[in-house]
Amino acid sequence: xxxxxxIETTSKRASKAAGxxxxxxxxxxxxxxxxxxxxxxxxxxxxxxxxxxxxKSLENINSIRKNNKSTKLFCPVNLGVSFLDQVKSLESLxxxxxxxxxxxxxxxxxxxxxxxxxxxxxxxxxxxxxxxLNFNVNISTNYLKHNFPNNTKKGVISxxxxxxxxxxxxxxxxxxxxxxxxxxxxxxxxxxxxGAGLTDND
Amino acid sequence: MNVxxxxxxxxxxxxxxxxxxxxxxxxLRSFLNEFKDWDYKRDLFDxxxxxxxxxxxxxxxxxxxxxxxxxxxxxxDGDRSDRxxxxxxxxxFTLHDGVxxxxxxxxxxxxxxxxxxxxxxxxxxxxxxxxxxxxVFNHVVERLSNGSQPDLDLLNKVGYLYRTTAVYGSGKFGLxxxxxxxxxxxxxxxxxxxxxxxxxxxQFTFDQVNHVAQFKNPKKAVxxxxxxxxxxxxxxxxxxxMAPFIVNHPxxxxxxxxxxxxxxxxxxxIKRVQNKDSRLFINCVRNSIKNITSWNTVNKYQQQKIxxxxxxxxxxxxxxxxxxxxxxxxxxxKIYLWLEKEVCEECIEYxxxxxxxxxxEIIDPLIKEMSSDEDKYFNIxxxxxIKELKEIIEKxxxxxxxxxxxxxxxxxxxxxxxxxxxxxxxxxxxxxLGSELEQPLAIARDIKKLYERLKFFKDDLTIDKFLIENSDxxxxxxxxxxxxxxxxxxxxxxxxxxxxxxxxMLRLKLSFFGALKFDPRSDKWLRICMFQGAPLPYELKNYxxxxxxxxxx
Numbered sequence: 027x028x029x030x031x032x033i034e035t036t037s038k039r040a041s042k043a044a045g046x047x048x049x050x051x052x053x054x055x056x057x058x059x060x061x062x063x064x065x066x067x068x069x070x071x072x073x074x075x076x077x078x079x080x081x082k083s084l085e086n087i088n089s090i091r092k093n094n095k096s097t098k099l100f101c102p103v104n105l106g107v108s109f110l111d112q113v114k115s116l117e118s119l120x121x122x123x124x125x126x127x128x129x130x131x132x133x134x135x136x137x138x139x140x141x142x143x144x145x146x147x148x149x150x151x152x153x154x155x156x157x158x159l160n161f162n163v164n165i166s167t168n169y170l171k172h173n174f175p176n177n178t179k180k181g182v183i184s185x186x187x188x189x190x191x192x193x194x195x196x197x198x199x200x201x202x203x204x205x206x207x208x209x210x211x212x213x214x215x216x217x218x219x220x221g222a223g224l225t226d227n228d
Numbered sequence: 229m230n231v232x233x234x235x236x237x238x239x240x241x242x243x244x245x246x247x248x249x250x251x252x253x254x255x256l257r258s259f260l261n262e263f264k265d266w267d268y269k270r271d272l273f274d275x276x277x278x279x280x281x282x283x284x285x286x287x288x289x290x291x292x293x294x295x296x297x298x299x300x301x302x303x304x305d306g307d308r309s310d311r312x313x314x315x316x317x318x319x320x321f322t323l324h325d326g327v328x329x330x331x332x333x334x335x336x337x338x339x340x341x342x343x344x345x346x347x348x349x350x351x352x353x354x355x356x357x358x359x360x361x362x363x364v365f366n367h368v369v370e371r372l373s374n375g376s377q378p379d380l381d382l383l384n385k386v387g388y389l390y391r392t393t394a395v396y397g398s399g400k401f402g403l404x405x406x407x408x409x410x411x412x413x414x415x416x417x418x419x420x421x422x423x424x425x426x427x428x429x430x431q432f433t434f435d436q437v438n439h440v441a442q443f444k445n446p447k448k449a450v451x452x453x454x455x456x457x458x459x460x461x462x463x464x465x466x467x468x469x470m471a472p473f474i475v476n477h478p479x480x481x482x483x484x485x486x487x488x489x490x491x492x493x494x495x496x497x498i499k500r501v502q503n504k505d506s507r508l509f510i511n512c513v514r515n516s517i518k519n520i521t522s523w524n525t526v527n528k529y530q531q532q533k534i535x536x537x538x539x540x541x542x543x544x545x546x547x548x549x550x551x552x553x554x555x556x557x558x559x560x561x562k563i564y565l566w567l568e569k570e571v572c573e574e575c576i577e578y579x580x581x582x583x584x585x586x587x588x589e590i591i592d593p594l595i596k597e598m599s600s601d602e603d604k605y606f607n608i609x610x611x612x613x614i615k616e617l618k619e620i621i622e623k624x625x626x627x628x629x630x631x632x633x634x635x636x637x638x639x640x641x642x643x644x645x646x647x648x649x650x651x652x653x654x655x656x657x658x659x660x661l662g663s664e665l666e667q668p669l670a671i672a673r674d675i676k677k678l679y680e681r682l683k684f685f686k687d688d689l690t691i692d693k694f695l696i697e698n699s700d701x702x703x704x705x706x707x708x709x710x711x712x713x714x715x716x717x718x719x720x721x722x723x724x725x726x727x728x729x730x731x732x733m734l735r736l737k738l739s740f741f742g743a744l745k746f747d748p749r750s751d752k753w754l755r756i757c758m759f760q761g762a763p764l765p766y767e768l769k770n771y772x773x774x775x776x777x778x779x780x781x
Contacts, residue, residue, distance in 0.1 A: 047699045050699055
């Protein structure tokens with residue numbers, strides 16, 4: 027088994043050799059490490075991407091907008107780095123679409139890191155495959171196969187607002203149950219068990 | 229009194245970093261301190277009469293066990309090389325997490341002696357190999373087998389029976405990644421398991437030499453005197469492999485240096501120093517003289533440094549013993565200011581290290597601050613502006629901005645990774661091929677390039693916009709934002725100048741390991757000694773903390 031340290035270093039060096047700058051190669055190394063840590067086939071997809079990269083004409087994106095269209099597939103690394111760099115200003119767009127992305131799995135760790143930066147979950151869907159990126163702590167998906175598509179015709183990224191996943195009633199019921207760990211205060215406990223005085227006007 | 233931390237622009241110069249010495253903060257000393265109450269055991273010692281075979285040593289506390297698995301092999305003299313290109317060694321070692329099963333030992337037997345081409349698993353933590361100092365080892369066997377102890381002069385000149393030629397950890401060759409073990413309290417300090425490996429290897433070398441002598445002449449043989457054992461360490465040959473580490477781990481480097489600087493600041497701020505503490509300090513300085521006089525090297529540059537160091541330490545002793553009053557306020561501040569005025573860089577850092585000896589209450593909490601969670605600082609704050617980035621560079625890299633990188637002498641060298649051994653190397657870009665594959669270790673040049681490029685952009689532009697067209701400088705944009713928070717994270721020098729002395733970078737790291745007796749063999753590799761004078765495993769429960777200065781070699 028390869029260690030994550032070996033995975034990061036080799037991915038970084040391979041990315042430099044594939045034509046990316048050292049700084050971008052560092053980002054890719056971290057991202058492939060993350061994918062493998064989460065049990066997703068990062069090395070396999072990066073390898074396939076670098077084999078294909080020169081034959082496929084890919085679109086590099088500079089400024090990400092709400093709807094991003096191109097006749098070519100977007101490069102997942104360039105898109106990922108741009109997304110990571112611009113995520114604070116992208117948040118207000120709420121939902122962002124891309125016409126087509128090469129090796130969409132490679133975009134996922136960039137989104138995962140972005141989720142941590144802005145403190146919001148990010149939802150990524152393509153070809154009926156969904157990923158929920160949870161603050162770079164974990165990744166949820168409805169896709170359990172190991173063969174990810176080499177490209178997708180459409181990709182949608184949404185920022186998930188920080189809100190409860192449960193109803194007020196669910197919360198109240200649970201809170202009420204938790205109250206059974208509290209002690210009813212008698213007069214004597216009210217006077218003697220708290221730290222502060224009965225009047226604090228001094 | 230508030231003493232300022234020393235200026236990174238002085239401390240982070242290569243010549244200063246190359247003058248650092250071991251101290252109470254050093255990793256091998258903090259390792260001993262942490263593991264002193266663990267149970268040490270030799271679990272297996274299955275060597276043949278020539279000393280070849282397998283041995284296992286362990287440290288145990290409650291349910292935690294760390295086991296060193298040793299493989300001693302026969303090799304031809306012609307195969308013995310300390311260089312990283314070697315493929316055979318007298319002995320190979322791994323530190324196993326837990327108690328190795330028979331299957332583990334069989335697996336390790338086929339992999340560990342192969343070192344870089346073998347594969348380890350997450351159950352192994354560190355990996356190393358070592359070669360005998362044949363001259364010393366054979367001499368010791370000869371003497372012991374004849375019933376006498378070895379020649380101390382010879383032993384003092386060399387200082388060890390074996391020298392390691394690499395110690396690997398943190399995920400190399402399949403070893404456990406750091407994240408798997410980082411929450412263990414006992415290894416809350418850098419390189420602690422690497423230190424454990426080297427320490428246990430030292431004991432193996434004594435056991436092996438005794439074993440071979442015993443079999444050579446069972447009737448007459450005696451064991452190596454424990455006092456002599458104690459004054460032997462483990463040698464180490466270190467090449468350029470270590471140099472990029474300190475560039476590639478900026479926040480870790482910062483934490484090492486920052487802890488040292490905080491220690492010095494706090495010591496200088498002590499108003500009244502107790503008598504016992506000043507006595508301990510002076511004793512350590514006095515006793516350390518023999519560490520300097522027994523420091524052997526064939527390297528002229530180092531000989532000169534040792535000569536100056538010896539003169540200056542004697543000068544300091546004369547000053548502190550005759551003209552100095554420890555009863556006045558802030559004595560260590562006065563001493564430090566005197567040092568800055570009167571002695572060479574090497575001596576300043578030497579005495580700074582010794583100043584820490586009496587003050588465990590200052591040093592011990594700092595040791596826990598010497599690791600770093602590097603990933604926390606990896607993301608670039610792209611919402612910041614060009615103006616802010618320019619200001620950081622002007623403030624944090626003032627001397628680097630004055631280097632003229634148009635001049636060939638200032639960018640003559642380049643760092644690369646050799647294809648055959650995957651190890652860092654340094655070469656002349658005007659004489660050798662390969663500079664197009666240069667590693668990103670020319671930080672000074674690239675920071676200057678970044679600064680020049682920033683001038684073409686509007687001050688209020690944000691970094692994300694700048695990076696769109698300037699991806700080639702992304703690695704140094706990241707570093708500039710790191711140094712903003714971590715003032716000692718960067719070497720404030722040019723690492724590709726024709727005058728760069730790479731062993732300064734090695735020495736910095738080795739001083740934090742706790743190495744003694746740096747012996748440069750060229751400007752690119754050196755030999756050192758570790759654990760010379762350190763307590764033996766059975767002495768750990770009650771040992772002299774100042775052993776570095778109180779050994780007799």
